[in-house]
Amino acid sequence: MVLLAGGAGFIGSHMAIELLNRQYDIVVADNFSNSTSEALNRVKKLTDSDFPIYNCDVKDSAKLDEIFSNHKIDCIIHFAGYKAAGESVALPLDYYENNLNSTLALCRTMERHGVKKLIFSSSACVYSEKNAMPITEDSIVGDCPNPYGWTKFMSEQILRDVAAANPDWSIAMLRYFNLIGAHESGDIGDDPTGIPKNLPPFISQVAAGRREVLEIFGDDYPTQDGSCIRDYIHIVDLVKGHIAAMEYCKSNKGAESFNLGTGRGTSNFELVAAFEEANGIKIPMKISTRRPGDAPVSYCSTKKAARLLGWKAEKTVADGCKDMWNWQRKNPSGYVK
Secondary structure: OEEEEOOOOHHHHHHHHHHHHOOOOEEEEEOOOOOOHHHHHHHHHHHOOOOOEEEOOOOOHHHHHHHHHHOOOOEEEEOOOOOOHHHHHHOHHHHHHHHHHHHHHHHHHHHHHOOOEEEEEEEHHHEOOOOOOOEOOOOOEOOOOOHHHHHHHHHHHHHHHHHHHOOOOEEEEEEEOEEEOOOOOOOOOOOOOOOOOOHHHHHHHHHOOOOOOEEEEOOOOOOOOOOOEEOEEEHHHHHHHHHHHHHHHHHOOEEEEEEEOOOOOEEHHHHHHHHHHHHOOOOOEEEEOOOOOOOOEEOEOOHHHHHHHOOOOOOOHHHHHHHHHHHHHHOOOOOOO
């Protein structure tokens, strides 16, 4: 059985579908601070499956002990972290407390219950802005651009030390680049609380009339059009990368990091244009000043994931734009009915 810590969120709900469709048994732990139980209700309908759900803060060791005692957990996928880079600059203590303590609590509980496989949701923010592109797993880490990145960097170090002290543990640290898209059904997707901190859901909400105008933070970066460049990976490709990492952990010990991206960079303005072309919708924009903690350029090499995991992204930015609009069109207010 696979425990999805933070399994009701954007990534977790898509992960649940992929696992259930592959006949895995799952259990979900989530405190719904940035998610909703409706996403899991829809997962159950889409997969014609049932699974246990615990309303649980992953920092709560006693609740984790209850989950591990009630279920035979074989592997944990750890999504339970705050994730907005810009917000972390304003709320560093919240990010350090939540992201580090959730990792520590999970590892302590794994240790007590003899569970030795962990897939960790890391981030491209662990990389220094000084790196040449594309970023490889051997590129410079640390010198992170924001507290969010530092929490992922520190969590990775914790996990490496745990694996070094416990050579029978298997840990895959998946460094996500930027997410786009939604499930093909349009029934689950990205529904952030409040104003979106990431560009794709902001674009979709403007297209749906939920926001009046798209705010682009900075057009004076040292890039071809002045806007930030990111590596946009479709959510379905991303969760398939987790399946590949789980298979890798079955026969490999230690802690290993992998980039999950496409290997291609897309600027903010290019992403807006791709959405407009894919869906025939004009997106009104306004340019604001740079947002603290945003790196100018970030895209990766995925050669290591291809070599060791046998995984590569298959969907395009255009696919992601179509799918995220299908989700938002069907759910203009998100999961709220």
